[in-house]
Amino acid sequence: MADIKYEIKKEIGSISESPKGWNKELNLISWNGKEAKYDLRDWAPDHEKMGKGVTLNLDELKQLKKLLNELDI
Template identity: 70%
Template sequence: MADIKYEIKETVGFLSESAKGWKKELNLISWNDKEPKYDLRDWDSEHKKMGKGITLSVEELKKLKEILNDIGI
């Protein structure tokens, strides 16, 4: 399996922390030297290991915000 290159450009915030110290974070990340996207996933304390997550463009993040606003969240 090829290595995945990533660079966290900005930490926007974190949502929760597990008992093992992993944090669910929203970050702006450049994956494999591409345009940075918003990314929501679990990270270890050193940002070396990651869990499964989702990556969203600015347009997708705006649409998600609209959906959450529409349902009253």
């Protein structure tokens, strides 16, 4: 499996923390030297390990925000 390189360009915020100390975070990340995208996933406290997540470009993030704003919660 190829090595995945990433650079966290901006830490936006944490949504939750697991009992083991991992945080579900929204960050702006550049994957393999490409343009940075918004990324939501679980991270170990040192950002050395990560769980599965979802990566969104700006238009997708705006659409997600629109959908969330329409929810009656």
